[in-house]
Amino acid sequence: MAKRNNISTTDFILLGLFPEFQYASLLVYLILLVYLIALTGNSILTFLIWLDVHLHTPMYFLLSQLSLIDLFYISSSVPKMVINHSLGKHSISFTGCGIQMFFCLSLGGAECLLLTFMSYDQFVAICNPLQYTVIMNSKVCLLIAVASWTGGALNSLIQTIYTMHFPTCGLKEINHFFCEMPAVLKLSCEDTSDYEMLVVVVTSIVLLVVPFSLIIASYTLIFLTVLRMNSVKGRKKALATCSSHLTVVSLFFGPNIFIYMTFTSSHSPEQDQALSLFSNILTPMLNPLIYSLRNKEVVAALMKLMGRCGVS
Template sequence: MTNINETSTTDFILLGLFPEFQYASLLVYLILLVYLITLTGNSILIFLIWVDSHLHTPMYFLLSQLSIIDLFYISSSVPKMVINHSLGKHSISRIGCGVQMFFCLTLGGAECLLLTFMSYDRFVAVCNPLRYTIIINPKVCLLMAVSSWTGASLNSLIQTIYTMHFPVCGLKKINHFFCEIPAILKLSCEDTSDYEIVLFIVSIIFIVTPFSLIMTSYIYIFLTVLKINSPEGRKKSLSTCSSHLIVVSLYLGPAIVVYMTPGSSHTPGMDQGLSMVYTILTPMLNPLIYSLRNKEVVGAIKKTLGK
């Protein structure tokens, strides 16, 4: 715990990812590699969607928004973790912790909402293709994106202010690699059980409800696909949907465990591992899943490289 004595009494101490792990440096540099891959993959995907006219469709507009969220999401925690490890410092100011929490919550919430809108886009495309361009028009797409960012920002602002108002006693060690609500609440001197109930309700709105709507959309999609006579048509419909389902499972699954189960039921190491899945691994995998499993994106890559 280098430089702990040099931190001010108002600072928090981020213990980092798996602080007792013997090869912590190797783990941090692997995460740095994942971060660079994420920046590259998502930037390329955003660029392709921007330059290729064939990708100027609602589905790819929403996908570009997802890539933007992923770029900022992973950047809200990994650079600070790598810098702290490299400099041998573990402190983060109370304001810095609140800012990091706000951005992580905003981007996480925006991703939940956007994934829900993306499932609705696929639902209309498969189940009501003749009216797709009427229902999912540019104005609706923009409204989906704005709603995702706005709703998540408002929720994040309220949650951050309320979480950070709790007094903290003793040495302010956050057993995590970034300032996340469950880790901060464990440091509070006051009883936070009432607020944890509120947090549970908010998690239902931002995690369970989106997950339920997504699953409902895909039940209708699969029932519709089963009625398609052409094997090629069924394969094409399922290929675009399966990529989205993989992303949803990777992102919402761990988030449900972290935010919707009692804190006493899982260890700090478990929290860190699950948080790493949706804050670090998922942003890296998203562009790979969507590009490698999508002929249009692969075609756009070949076309751009050809030019």
């Protein structure tokens, strides 16, 4: 009660990640380690793509955008959680909660759109290689980046404003480690079922179902093209190029489809937290590892950089 007496009536209380878990401190510091790995991996990958001229291609430009999104995505929730745990605090202001929700939704939406555009890039590269440099020119790549960031931000702005306008009752305890939209809506004094249904029907379709369907369509055409290739080496190279992106798509869309298309009442807060932990924290750490370890050009650029550092 003493902690709650020091909290403003406008503040929210973040109960944290699995509040009943006996080894909460160990879990938080493991997450901090994951955060540092994600920060390092995404920063190195972005730097390599910027530094090495051999990586100045549309595919790697889009990959650098994915790394930047992942950097901000994981940073929107983990530092606050670690600071709160270290200081023994649980509160987050109304404004802070809205800002955190905006950035989480915005970056999640941007990543969703970017992954869809990246599948189109793969489609053009494999199904129409002779026109690749014409179709995926620098202007198109820039438009893709702007569309991804802007689309995610606009969607997030609308959702955040509407979610935060609902009045809340009681202790304002958010059973989560960050201000996730479904968790905040559960605190509302009003019936939010109509809005939840709107989010599921409209936002989920626009930012999850349609992009995922477009990705499936792109890869269906890619695999049909690969099957028609006479060269076994060409098939292996094409499939290797696609495998990293398909892995990242699976890691991103799986948890988010479950959270945002069934979030009304079908799963527990613990399931929400576990899925958010995977989507918001583990995936940004895994993405640069997946693209780096499975990509010879990235590994070669890293070896070249390490060689330069060793010489100097």
